[in-house]
Amino acid sequence: MTPSCGGVGHWQQRADVVVVGTGVAGLAAALAAHRRGRRVVVLSKAVQREGATATFYAQGGIAVVLPRTDDSIAAHVADTLAAGGGLCDADAVTSIVADGYAAITGLVDDGARFDEAAPGRWSLTREGGHSRRRIIHAGGDATGAEVQRALDHAAAHLDVRRDHVALQVLRDDTAVTGVLVRNEDGLGVIHAPSVILATGGLGHLFSATTNPEGSTGDGVALALWAGLPVADLEFVQFHPTMLFDGRAGGRRPLITEALRGEGAILVDARGESVTAGVHPMGDLAPRDVVAAAIDRRLATTGDACVYLDARGVEDFARRFPTVAAACLAAGIDATRTPIPVVPGAHYSCGGVVTDVDGRTELPGLFAAGEVARTGMHGANRLASNSLLEGLVVGRRAGLAAVAHAADAPAPRAVVDPVRRRTLDRSELQRAMTRHASVVRDAAGLAQVRDLLDTARPRDLTGRAAVEDAALTAAATAVVAAALDRPESRGSHHRADHPHPDPSRAMSTVVRLDAAGVATITAPAQACC
Numbered sequence: 033m034t035p036s037c038g039g040v041g042h043w044q045q046r047a048d049v050v051v052v053g054t055g056v057a058g059l060a061a062a063l064a065a066h067r068r069g070r071r072v073v074v075l076s077k078a079v080q081r082e083g084a085t086a087t088f089y090a091q092g093g094i095a096v097v098l099p100r101t102d103d104s105i106a107a108h109v110a111d112t113l114a115a116g117g118g119l120c121d122a123d124a125v126t127s128i129v130a131d132g133y134a135a136i137t138g139l140v141d142d143g144a145r146f147d148e149a150a151p152g153r154w155s156l157t158r159e160g161g162h163s164r165r166r167i168i169h170a171g172g173d174a175t176g177a178e179v180q181r182a183l184d185h186a187a188a189h190l191d192v193r194r195d196h197v198a199l200q201v202l203r204d205d206t207a208v209t210g211v212l213v214r215n216e217d218g219l220g221v222i223h224a225p226s227v228i229l230a231t232g233g234l235g236h237l238f239s240a241t242t243n244p245e246g247s248t249g250d251g252v253a254l255a256l257w258a259g260l261p262v263a264d265l266e267f268v269q270f271h272p273t274m275l276f277d278g279r280a281g282g283r284r285p286l287i288t289e290a291l292r293g294e295g296a297i298l299v300d301a302r303g304e305s306v307t308a309g310v311h312p313m314g315d316l317a318p319r320d321v322v323a324a325a326i327d328r329r330l331a332t333t334g335d336a337c338v339y340l341d342a343r344g345v346e347d348f349a350r351r352f353p354t355v356a357a358a359c360l361a362a363g364i365d366a367t368r369t370p371i372p373v374v375p376g377a378h379y380s381c382g383g384v385v386t387d388v389d390g391r392t393e394l395p396g397l398f399a400a401g402e403v404a405r406t407g408m409h410g411a412n413r414l415a416s417n418s419l420l421e422g423l424v425v426g427r428r429a430g431l432a433a434v435a436h437a438a439d440a441p442a443p444r445a446v447v448d449p450v451r452r453r454t455l456d457r458s459e460l461q462r463a464m465t466r467h468a469s470v471v472r473d474a475a476g477l478a479q480v481r482d483l484l485d486t487a488r489p490r491d492l493t494g495r496a497a498v499e500d501a502a503l504t505a506a507a508t509a510v511v512a513a514a515l516d517r518p519e520s521r522g523s524h525h526r527a528d529h530p531h532p533d534p535s536r537a538m539s540t541v542v543r544l545d546a547a548g549v550a551t552i553t554a555p556a557q558a559c560c
């Protein structure tokens with residue numbers, strides 16, 4: 033223990049760049065920084081590598097405009113903006129989409145292999161909201177597992193530390209100074225001029241989610257606790273088709289949207305289409321539209337689930353092995369029986385406010401991937417744009433972190449002991465699921481806010497305590513933003529305000545004050 037840690041840290045180390053998270057954005061960032069010769073430390077709170085990240089579970093694929101096809105950057109941008117409900121930043125979208133092919137080429141250089149329609153020609157599928165077949169995939173529906181495999185392999189010689197939980201981003205008045213970490217040796221500090229948050233999403237705000245168990249809003253909370261703004265957090269995307277197998281909660285299997293791209297149809301228990309007359313793209317409408325249509329149908333019929341009928345999908349078991357296996361594990365043979373599905377919490381469209389290089393407003397702090405809000409997704413992310421964004425912005429954040437580290441003096445972190453407001457996880461998940469899911473209203477959201485107000489400070493004693501505190505902070509911001517938006521737009525549906533309000537076509541920006549209370553600040557603009 034040394035005085036520089038204010039009596040809190042037991043061990044101390046130095047790095048140029050600390051990356052928190054080992055999914056696509058984290059490893060893309062770490063590799064970019066490492067390849068520039070920097071000392072990079074990568075932290076993962078998971079003990080095991082397998083299944084630790086949302087990247088690993090991604091099924092559908094990566095949306096990318098390939099050269100020499102009838103597709104174009106302009107068409108992909110237009111589809112992304114249309115899905116985003118008027119809240120995307122068009123410049124950010126163009127910048128990220130335009131870098132997609134180069135990023136995929138880099139991933140292939142790192143060993144990723146995508147499915148081919150013919151030798152040397154990638155097989156392309158389609159998902160909701162896309163006007164073209166532009167989704168590349170791997171292992172049929174195991175795209176994320178292949179991306180993770182390739183990046184893990186490329187990063188095998190990096191300093192990746194498992195069972196390391198980030199408790200706090202350390203800063204002084206002007207910049208980042210490091211990270212407070214807990215590992216098996218206890219508390220410690222990694223002094224570093226650059227820290228990259230790549231912690232993924234916050235699906236475990238809800239009782240059931242497609243996200244891995246670690247998706248507890250950690251990066252959003254770390255940024256909020258460091259005084260930074262988050263934006264667009266009211267836009268939690270519910271995937272229309274999460275497997276409904278009668279089990280209560282936790283991580284549930286995703287039934288990829290690419291199945292609908294290959295002809296599967298959504299029907300209710302009577303065999304009637306769920307999306308007929310709802311949107312010109314029918315079952316391939318953007319995700320928010322399909323999820324809301326399912327939610328309405330369930331409310332009308334009182335049924336527990338709807339069905340995805342994939343019996344007409346050619347070569348189902350070979351093309352969709354992950355889905356086939358998940359169904360079989362639940363006792364469903366999807367070649368003979370429609371698959372029972374419900375909408376499930378899947379993706380946070382908002383996050384820590386950054387520019388397209390992952391810079392936040394605090395020099396030295398970067399964020400990339402699902403934890404960040406670049407302006408790419410607006411009010412509703414277009415399918416398969418997330419691995420794309422993670423790859424492109426992850427790499428850029430790694431390079432920006434290197435540039436910052438080169439200019440910054442060696443930091444000396446000072447740590448004050450912290451306690452964080454924390455609510456019981458199950459109670460929080462029940463309230464969020466009941467009142468802040470696919471459809472919300474002011475009365476229900478106010479009930480969750482009142483519950484959150486009862487949260488009491490607790491010590492961050494270990495991973496579970498940090499996650500519970502992070503969920504509480506993230507929920508506080510989500511609910512404040514959702515209450516502050518009395519309209520329906522993208523993935524934010526308000527039963528008491530069912531239509532969009534053109535005067536609200538701007539992002540909601542939230543900060544937490546020192547007492548953990550949410551304040552809404554000015555609409556989000558480019559931050560840096």
Ligand code: SIN
Nearest residue numbers: 091092288289415416
């Ligand atoms: C899916 O495969 O349906 C999910 C893809 C995504 O979330 O972009």
